[in-house]
Amino acid sequence: MISRRPLDRSGARPNARLSLIAGAAAAAVLTGLTGQARADEPPASCQTRCVDIPVPAQTAAPPELAPGEKGPDGLAPGELYIEGDAVTGVQDSDEVQADGSVQARYEGRTLRADHLTYNRQSGLVTARGNAQIINPDGTVQYADTVTLDDDLLAGVATGFATRLEDGVKLAAATAVRRSETVNELNRAVFTPCLICTEDGEPREPTWSIQADRVIQDQGARTVYYRDAVIRVAGVPVFYSPVFWHPDPTAERASGLLVPEVSISDRRGVSYEQPYLWVISPYQDLIISPQINTEVNPLLNLDWRKRFWSGEVRGRGGVTYEQDFGDVALRDGSGNVLTNPVTGDILYDRNVQYGEERTRSYILADGVFNIDENWRWGFSAERTNDKFMFDRYSISDVYTDRGLYLTDYRRLISQIYAERQTPTSYFSIAAMAFQSLRAVGDFTQPTLIGFQDDGVLPIVAPLVESRFDLGRIAGGRLRLRGSAVALTRTDYVGAPVLNPAYAVPGAPDGAAGLPGVDTRRASAVLDWRRVMITEGGLRFEPFAEARGDAYSISELAAGAPDESIFRASATLGVDLRYPLIRRFGWGHMLLEPMAQIAISPDADIDPRIPNEDSQAVELDETTLFETSKFPGYDLYEGGLRVSLGGRLSAEWGQGRRASLFVGRMYRANEEVGYRRPTAGNPAVTYDPTGISETESDWVVAATFTPFARVNGFSRARLDGDTFDIRRAETGVTAFYQRNFVSIRHVIERTDPDPVAGGLTDFQYVQASGQLFIRGPWGLTANVTRDLDENLWRRSEVGFLYEDDCIRVEVVYERNENSILARDRASEGVFLRLTLATFGVSGYERTSSR
Numbered sequence: 001m002i003s004r005r006p007l008d009r010s011g012a013r014p015n016a017r018l019s020l021i022a023g024a025a026a027a028a029v030l031t032g033l034t035g036q037a038r039a040d041e042p043p044a045s046c047q048t049r050c051v052d053i054p055v056p057a058q059t060a061a062p063p064e065l066a067p068g069e070k071g072p073d074g075l076a077p078g079e080l081y082i083e084g085d086a087v088t089g090v091q092d093s094d095e096v097q098a099d100g101s102v103q104a105r106y107e108g109r110t111l112r113a114d115h116l117t118y119n120r121q122s123g124l125v126t127a128r129g130n131a132q133i134i135n136p137d138g139t140v141q142y143a144d145t146v147t148l149d150d151d152l153l154a155g156v157a158t159g160f161a162t163r164l165e166d167g168v169k170l171a172a173a174t175a176v177r178r179s180e181t182v183n184e185l186n187r188a189v190f191t192p193c194l195i196c197t198e199d200g201e202p203r204e205p206t207w208s209i210q211a212d213r214v215i216q217d218q219g220a221r222t223v224y225y226r227d228a229v230i231r232v233a234g235v236p237v238f239y240s241p242v243f244w245h246p247d248p249t250a251e252r253a254s255g256l257l258v259p260e261v262s263i264s265d266r267r268g269v270s271y272e273q274p275y276l277w278v279i280s281p282y283q284d285l286i287i288s289p290q291i292n293t294e295v296n297p298l299l300n301l302d303w304r305k306r307f308w309s310g311e312v313r314g315r316g317g318v319t320y321e322q323d324f325g326d327v328a329l330r331d332g333s334g335n336v337l338t339n340p341v342t343g344d345i346l347y348d349r350n351v352q353y354g355e356e357r358t359r360s361y362i363l364a365d366g367v368f369n370i371d372e373n374w375r376w377g378f379s380a381e382r383t384n385d386k387f388m389f390d391r392y393s394i395s396d397v398y399t400d401r402g403l404y405l406t407d408y409r410r411l412i413s414q415i416y417a418e419r420q421t422p423t424s425y426f427s428i429a430a431m432a433f434q435s436l437r438a439v440g441d442f443t444q445p446t447l448i449g450f451q452d453d454g455v456l457p458i459v460a461p462l463v464e465s466r467f468d469l470g471r472i473a474g475g476r477l478r479l480r481g482s483a484v485a486l487t488r489t490d491y492v493g494a495p496v497l498n499p500a501y502a503v504p505g506a507p508d509g510a511a512g513l514p515g516v517d518t519r520r521a522s523a524v525l526d527w528r529r530v531m532i533t534e535g536g537l538r539f540e541p542f543a544e545a546r547g548d549a550y551s552i553s554e555l556a557a558g559a560p561d562e563s564i565f566r567a568s569a570t571l572g573v574d575l576r577y578p579l580i581r582r583f584g585w586g587h588m589l590l591e592p593m594a595q596i597a598i599s600p601d602a603d604i605d606p607r608i609p610n611e612d613s614q615a616v617e618l619d620e621t622t623l624f625e626t627s628k629f630p631g632y633d634l635y636e637g638g639l640r641v642s643l644g645g646r647l648s649a650e651w652g653q654g655r656r657a658s659l660f661v662g663r664m665y666r667a668n669e670e671v672g673y674r675r676p677t678a679g680n681p682a683v684t685y686d687p688t689g690i691s692e693t694e695s696d697w698v699v700a701a702t703f704t705p706f707a708r709v710n711g712f713s714r715a716r717l718d719g720d721t722f723d724i725r726r727a728e729t730g731v732t733a734f735y736q737r738n739f740v741s742i743r744h745v746i747e748r749t750d751p752d753p754v755a756g757g758l759t760d761f762q763y764v765q766a767s768g769q770l771f772i773r774g775p776w777g778l779t780a781n782v783t784r785d786l787d788e789n790l791w792r793r794s795e796v797g798f799l800y801e802d803d804c805i806r807v808e809v810v811y812e813r814n815e816n817s818i819l820a821r822d823r824a825s826e827g828v829f830l831r832l833t834l835a836t837f838g839v840s841g842y843e844r845t846s847s848r
Contacts, residue, residue, distance in 0.1 A: 310368030452509030454490030475529025488515025602637030604672025
């Protein structure tokens with residue numbers, strides 16, 4: 001054991017200088033060069049055998065020791081321990097050598113090698129033969145040889161290889177540490193892919209970057225390459241004399257991201273190259289110019305910034321271009337040209353028309369915490385070209401931003417504040433909408449129109465609140481409040497307006513007709529208590545009192561303002577009696593349930609517009625609600641009883657199934673829920689399923705027959721004929737990397753104004769991924785309209801996926817494109833995922 005003493009700057013070198021072989025210099029050289037790896041399975045030289053370098057282990061560094069205090073290895077600070085099969089020159093030689101299973105320990109670090117040499121005159125330390133430097137935190141670096149200098153700053157390693165935390169592997173003929181922050185690899189290879197087969201034989205990585213010289217600048221968090229060659233499956237596909245990318249160990253760094261490539265019948269070939277600009281640790285910007293062969297370029301921006309109390313994200317894009325799409329052909333007099341044989345309208349396909357102008361969009365949102373209970377936020381969604389997202393295949397448009405959401409092909413801009421505690425909730429918001437829904441007769445030669453934004457209300461304000469008032473008479477008492485003001489600039493008819501106040505034959509947005517304005521305030525006080533008898537009957541009595549106040553303007557042209565007040569109260573009880581039976585194979589649970597509720601008859605005032613209760617989902621989740629309407633404008637009254645039952649079973653290894661059946665009975669019909677049929681207002685229909693004395697039947701089932709196979713089905717059946725009014729069934733199955741998902745939807749709740757009876761709208765959606773041979777497979781995502789026998793949207797593609805890359809070449813056909821007239825739009829897209837570089841490429845536009 002040798003104690004280390006400081007270097008005598010006069011030139012004398014103490015014999016104890018052997019401690020130079022230990023950790024500080026070694027760790028400085030190799031940790032700075034490459035990152036970390038673990039010692040339990042060291043790699044061999046590429047010329048001998050192949051071993052994939054293991055992921056580094058992360059262990060805590062040992063605590064600092066006081067002078068004279070010994071560490072876990074039995075050494076005090078400054079002491080060195082060295083052993084080997086043979087150690088010579090320790091006392092009287094300028095060179096100390098150790099051979100055969102050499103191990104040296106110093107201040108928590110261990111050096112292992114086949115041979116070690118320390119030269120007292122030059123101060124150089126050299127370790128040869130399977131050198132391993134094991135650091136106090138458990139990390140290890142490997143090399144054939146390691147040489148360190150006297151100042152502990154410079155060093156050289158040969159036959160070097162290591163693996164970073166994210167699976168990136170680096171190998172080099174030589175590794176040189178130039179300074180504390182700059183390292184150099186010569187004849188180096190960079191890859192996140194596997195480099196060995198299961199049999200331990202070398203394999204060509206799926207992709208790699210090879211270079212004559214690689215400079216890792218830790219200060220700049222960047223890796224630079226000289227004479228870089230990117231290889232895919234060993235084949236060179238790209239060469240650059242200079243190339244760089246962020247250090248994989250860096251959390252974020254500026255640089256080019258994976259490009260996006262697509263081919264469409266609208267824009268031609270499109271190439272989008274994103275560039276990430278890291279402005280600060282809390283702010284970045286992605287600049288993504290989209291270059292198209294058939295239309296002008298589009299510039300996309302994606303900005304994010306995090307503040308101490310919240311964050312903001314804003315996406316936007318701008319271009320300067322004409323309209324483009326399909327246009328009907330006309331003669332010199334402006335008449336539409338048709339096929340003389342079939343009579344079909346003739347179109348000029350994918351043409352540019354109109355004047356060039358600036359086209360842009362913005363999709364932004366932010367949220368900020370005021371204190372532990374309060375926060376505020378906003379969203380901004382707008383475009384000055386309603387074809388914008390379709391023309392340029394912009395993804396992630398209709399996603400969740402802000403507190404309130406809208407439905408598909410509508411944009412929402414809002415500002416809100418909310419307060420939430422364990423016993424209360426309060427929010428206030430204002431919002432405006434923009435519609436991107438196409439309207440009109442799509443068979444006509446005129447350009448497609450869009451829903452008038454003026455028929456959509458400006459909401460300011462919208463207030464929602466809930467307060468738990470504590471326990472009274474053994475139950476929970478809660479107060480709920482709601483208030484809203486809706487302002488429209490243009491006329492809107494049914495189903496917002498009652499037929500008695502709708503203008504016959506007037507379309508939404510009809511010129512000269514005023515838009516109805518509504519202001520409402522509501523308060524609900526409800527009480528509920530849960531009791532369970534000794535026999536297991538769950539008994540929940542409840543009571544509810546409610547009041548609404550309305551102020552309505554412009555209900556009809558020249559009509560005075562209307563003020564309406566109404567009140568209601570409900571008394572009832574929920575009953576459930578779960579019964580369980582155990583068997584040798586598992587157990588079954590039978591749960592009968594019922595609700596009895598009584599209220600005054602509902603006051604369905606025809607003057608009140610139906611703003612928030614148009615869509616009623618009668619299913620197993622709403623059957624036992626005291627009011628099945630989602631809002632306040634419609635509500636339930638009278639005597640009503642809901643009955644249902646659930647049977648479920650569970651058997652080994654997570655297999656289970658359940659079935660629910662229920663319906664509601666009411667004392668009297670409620671004709672106020674019925675709506676007039678389009679084109680024949682004298683004939684009404686019931687879209688809710690609850691207006692008659694016996695409601696529609698509600699059926700729901702779930703099943704998991706095998707591991708990784710899940711299914712569900714829910715349906716509304718006509719109360720008299722058991723015909724399907726609405727149904728949805730889905731099955732999803734996984735096996736290793738393969739999966740399939742199928743969903744079938746039937747909708748028959750609206751009448752057919754022409755043929756009579758109910759509309760029959762049903763479709764099937766299917767998606768899946770199937771690997772046929774090794775990493776090669778197929779992917780698909782299709783929607784089939786069963787009424788029209790038409791593939792509404794189809795995506796099929798080829799797939800390659802291994803440990804470090806996923807490539808999909810996808811063909812898309814869209815029959816629903818609002819840009820293509822009486823035909824489908826088509827395109828080919830590329831999805832690409834590279835390990836350590838993330839995902840890029842075409843993605844389907846999401847829906848809210």
